Amino acid sequence: MIKIAVDCFGGDRSPYANIEGAINALKEIQDLYIILVGDEAAINSELSKYEYDKERIEVLHASEVITCNDTPTDAIRRKKDSSLVKAFDLLRNEDDVRGLVSIGSTGAILAGCVMKVGRIPGVKRPACCPILPTMNDGIVAICDSGANVDCQPEYLQQFAIMGSLYLNKAYNIENPRVALLNVGVEEEKGNALSKETFQLLKNNTPTVNFVGNMESRDLLTGEYDLIVCDGFNGNVLLKSTEGACLELMKLLKKTFTSSFKNKMGALLLKKGIYELKDKMDYNNYGGAVVLGIKKTVVKGHGSSKATSVYNCVKQAYNMEKNNLCETIAIEIAKLNEQMEANE
């Protein structure tokens, strides 16, 4: 039985989407056990709407909620009875609680990961790793997408290892193609950080399938499985891609409704456009994970629907089922031994 804590508060659609998503995952996965954390009365009232295996679910009461307006580290320190902190405490104190899914504030979740769960020994910096859908129906992961805004080449080397293992364990991708975000594909391109990282990945990271530099315009083409970069660049990459898609869809919507003829055209295309929107919908792709900490933490998008929460829970389950954290610990230890031997 794999035990996952689900933070039921936080997120635009909480608690109902969080609870519905958790229950759907519970129905599908037979060796999953869920602890719903948050206001007991509210959770029980939602739970009464569903049929589910009562032996595999429990509720842990928490009276407070951390919002995006709270300062992350302060919130983790002070809001001791919040659903997020109580879920983190479970992760910290209960050996058999293996994972946590939250839709809450990214900053607070990252702070909780470091303060409550702790780094895997040998990991220099835990990193945030979201996934995006590619144009050929695959996915691409970005590591780091914002946890570390100032990085050393050795951090990025570890991101490459952790991200590769994640894609393998959670998505069953064999030998993920890892590229370094850069301003050009040629080996000599880049800033001080990318030039040094290139050499580390090329010469000193045998377990990673490093395919070279990539340019941000190729993020969605499906040529790469994992993009490695510092958190500042990863954040710019992720958000500008999301922003461009969003703004373009808005423009399209405007075009679709700007005349009678256009409206008729859009009506005929309705199904096709919905399929396209569905393809691009993050709800279908789970959340961002924090790699390099001792247990599994998945963070869903703030406006996650039940489908997204369901996918996040499945993702956390897969990571634990396939022992991702243990494998990262082993591989990082090997890397550090090898790096020391090279010195």
Place this chain on the structure above:
Amino acid sequence: MIKIAVDCFGGDRSPYANIEGAINALKEIQDLYIILVGDEAAINSELSKYEYDKERIEVLHASEVITCNDTPTDAIRRKKDSSLVKAFDLLRNEDDVRGLVSIGSTGAILAGCVMKVGRIPGVKRPACCPILPTMNDGIVAICDSGANVDCQPEYLQQFAIMGSLYLNKAYNIENPRVALLNVGVEEEKGNALSKETFQLLKNNTPTVNFVGNMESRDLLTGEYDLIVCDGFNGNVLLKSTEGACLELMKLLKKTFTSSFKNKMGALLLKKGIYELKDKMDYNNYGGAVVLGIKKTVVKGHGSSKATSVYNCVKQAYNMEKNNLCETIAIEIAKLNEQMEANE
């Protein structure tokens, strides 16, 4: 009379698009004089197709062409009879040749700017500044978009000044709204570079209308006129936005042709979609400029059509007509005096 050199070779549609664009600008602007640089026979053969004021155009022969396969600095040093180097030599040696438009290799153009034209005294680093269309029919500029991959806060401070003056002189934007690219809008967000730059722009750059941090997802919303960042992040920002729009348009095209019903819908929407594509077409918005050098240099997109070259020539003309380089020299000198006084 304002003299502009046009490099007729380089670019997927050269020389014909370059020559057609230059002639169209010549027809519209009465005090413009153009020097077409490149293979004389080829240029004259193209010229014979047009009617134009022969008093305001001349041809300067060059036998070679710099391609994207040439190493930039090597090419500028060795390909002495290339159209780009000969155009740069005009800029360097002839006082009255004020600007250069080229569709050639970005690297070679940047190398030429530094090696042949030279920095304005007091400018720490020349920067590349492209523009993009926004969703509310305006434009947004990015400075730097790739010339300087490792930056100091003082470079970004100067980018803010030079970019503001550029938008004012070339596009007549009063008091451009300048934002700093960051991972969040709050003042305390960011990496070491952005935190220090924020303070410089907030407290020590009175001539710039600094509106604070911005997130990359808001690039196209029209909230900002100029985004200031280091060249690595600027490159990621620019190319991921372009890439996302391109990939989404490809997906749409696929949807539009995937069934008979969709094809009918797309047919009705044809005009609307063309208008949207036109809005997003870089050909309608001129090129990227290099700011901080002694004369005007505009670099058009590699696949520029005649319209784009025409816009680039007009852009170069406007910059020179309004004395952008002189104004930058004055304002940078003032800034440096003030920064020294503060020390």
